[in-house]
Amino acid sequence: MKFSYISHLYCPKCSEKYERDKVQQLCKCGAPLLVKYDLHSLAAQWKPDDLAGRRNDLWRYHELLPVADESNIVSMGEGMTPLIEMLSISTNIGINHLYMKDEGIIPTGTFKARGAAVGVSKAKELGVKEFAMPTNGNAGAAWALYAARSGISSTIVMPEDAPKITRNECAISGANLYLVNGLISDAGKIVGKAVEEYNLYDVSTLKEPYRIEGKKTMGLEIAEQFDWEVPDVILYPTGGGVGLIGIYKALRELQELGWINKEKMPRLAAVQSEGCAPIVKAWQEGKKESAFWDNSETLAFGINVPKALGDFLVLQAIYETAGCAVSVSDQALLEEQKLISQQEGLFICPEGAAAFHAARKLRNEGWIKKEEKVVVLNTGAGIKYPNTVSVDVPILEPNESIKPVTIM
Amino acid sequence: MKFSYISHLYCPKCSEKYERDKVQQLCKCGAPLLVKYDLHSLAAQWKPDDLAGRRNDLWRYHELLPVADESNIVSMGEGMTPLIEMLSISTNIGINHLYMKDEGIIPTGTFKARGAAVGVSKAKELGVKEFAMPTNGNAGAAWALYAARSGISSTIVMPEDAPKITRNECAISGANLYLVNGLISDAGKIVGKAVEEYNLYDVSTLKEPYRIEGKKTMGLEIAEQFDWEVPDVILYPTGGGVGLIGIYKALRELQELGWINKEKMPRLAAVQSEGCAPIVKAWQEGKKESAFWDNSETLAFGINVPKALGDFLVLQAIYETAGCAVSVSDQALLEEQKLISQQEGLFICPEGAAAFHAARKLRNEGWIKKEEKVVVLNTGAGIKYPNTVSVDVPILEPNESIKPVTIM
Secondary structure, eight states, rough: OOOOOOEEEEETOOOEEEEESOOOOTTSSSOOOEEEHHHHHHHOOOOGGGGTOSSSGGGGGGGGGGOOOGGGGOSSSSSOOEEEEEESSSHHHOOEEEEEOOOOOOOSGTTTHHHHHHHHHHHHHTTOEEEEEEEESSHHHHHHHHHHHHHHEEEEEEETTHHHHHHHHHHHHHHEEHHHHSSSHHHHHHHHHHHHHHHHHEETTTTTSHHHHHHHHHHHHHHHHTTTOOOOOOEEEOSOOHHHHHHHHHHHHHHHHHSSOTTOOOEHHHHHHHHOOHHHHHHTTTSOOOOOOTOOOOOOOGGOOSTTTHHHHHHHHHHHHOOEEEEEEEEHHHHHHHHHHHOOOOOOOOHHHHHHHHHHHHHTTTSSSSSSSEEEEEEGGGGGGGGGGGOOOOOEEEEEEOGGGOOO | OSSOOOEEEEEEOOOEESSSSSSSSSSSSSSOOOOOOOHHHHHHHHOOOGGTTTTSGGGGGGGGGGGSSSGOOSSSOOOOOOOEOOOOOOOOOHHHOOOOETTTSGGGGBBBBHHHHHHHHHHHHTTEEEEEESSHHHHHHHHHHHHHHTTTTEEEEEESSSSSHHHHHHHHHEEEEEEEEHHHHHOOOOHHHHHHTOOOOOSTTTTTHHHHHHHHHHHHHHHHHTTTOOOOOEEOOOOOHHHHHHHHHHHHHHHTTSSSSTTOEEEEEEETTTTOOOHHHHTTTTTTSSOOOOOOOOOOOGGSSSTTTTTHHHHHHHHHOOOEEEOHHHHHHHHHHHHHHHHOOOOHHHHHHHHHHHHHHHHHHHSSOSSSSEEEEEEEBHHHHHHOOOOOOOOTTOOOOOOOOOOO
């Protein structure tokens, strides 16, 4: 058995092939590259039972990941996040079997750790010494910290308005950090100029082919956690969309391996904010690509992406799974976030709350049926966004008294 | 097989026994109560191999936990946190086999989730409808959120200076939250008055006997993660000390079960801050209890506990394992926190950083040998304490340029 069954890279748009052992960025045609595995050989040698007793993180699926030599793995124990049954919100929404995959329980507190772990490990394997990236915060934090662990230098540019804690994470990692008085698209232009001028490795979303492989493991884990019986619907908060593309890729690969039913795919739902919903608009219009969303604005910072490089892949995943795209208001997601904390004890991130509210909308519209098995991805811990919670609390002097809840 | 082998409660000071099926607080003599299991019966029926394929959280050890009926478990997937090998800091400190158990990768972002999960589950089993507690922040956040999940009402009182994020967690959970212009001891007095007046369940540290059982699972996991060969030294940041007492209790129980060598206990090291080191002082003086530490102050808020109710149990654990107690300065722990982020990519909490610095001191003094196997507990995620990181970053306009690290 080989450690990885990576075969080569290919362009999903023009089908051009690329070598796996060299640093690659975008295809000549401008589209992102995807990783192809030798699934035929792998299917003959690898069975679900082989996972028993393996390490309890995303590297348990190393045959389906791009790192060829185990010694190149840069890990902090990321993956195999809990799949939590929603006991109370399920009734409240009217979905009998509602689950949350909690991507807050992972190094750096968001699912971005998956992309960074696999992306940085592969960069190390390819001999990369330095990279640069623009970020809305959480991806930059994850890549900066994994880079520090690997010994690779990182240059990170983020909007001044990005969540403050992510700034701290980059700073303490020793990253070469810059803020920009602008949006992630402005950060992207600054990084683009530096990449061109200094011939740097560009790890912007989908400009390197491996972070998607890390995010793919969310799909692998969901399948394993349901004992290879996939759910009916998966809802995913969608900015750059790499998580959704990755989950779709994972499920297709598992079908090819014969580990899950070839006839059943979960319907994938892309969730966006009303203030930034290019995928929703494109889906409603039946288009294959999205248009740039002007003046985007949402407090769910992670899904404030006006035009994603992988938009055509997101839309393809939606169309091919009979999925949908849906947007929610900031007000609605804040209320959902509060309700979930109070009823389930789970302090989730605004993006995750958006996905729960989307589940509620889709249930109300009948798109989700009561008896269906539904998984919502919470992409990060609520503690990374303290400002979304309003706190109005009495301040006592030491000699004062309080009353319990039942007396009040 | 029973789900739990809980037998009864007992007082470690006066040996008085208490029933397991009633709400219990402190012993009549004022000491905290501990849980006793029927280890003799359990040893005959339960083997390490039985853990294979069990759920990957702390409930995998349910036989050694106090919840008798599985349906009372209140869980968000807590436990089985990663044990991470320190690849670079190990060389820097001069310890060949240095590991970190990362308690940041857990619901609510600190090890307090373990105590809350087991404490709240047992409270639910006992029919508790409401509880109250004082907190330095993280414990209150964890108990408030698990209470919300269980349907139990919570009243939480914390110092105004406690980490702000924990305030948000309590608020969004719907807890009855108060701040106090004072220390945790002032919060404790306010809670004490309410408990007495309204006959509330008091879940202050060690005033209920079950949170220690949750924290005990750190010891069980360390033993399992090392395949039942315990390490030579475990360092623990020590405020209330429940984690250290719990780890010690776990290891003794595993010895009684015959799962680990009866002749070898890890040496337990209690780590405190120079600004609040009552256990260190007591240990240096060979005493069995600590004295109240006046005017305590440290930025490692979680270990700012001037006098712990369980101090005699902490000291006993140290003496009986040939352990030690050591204090570190705030300046030293901040430097250690930064170094660990830059070299290992791990953004740990100030308390965890204190424990790493203690490992460095003890290695320099020769108390830890180069070839020993050493585990440091990082009790929480660095992202819960953003203010410990100083950030000094350039802010660019969109048309500006940057240089990569290798050119600078």
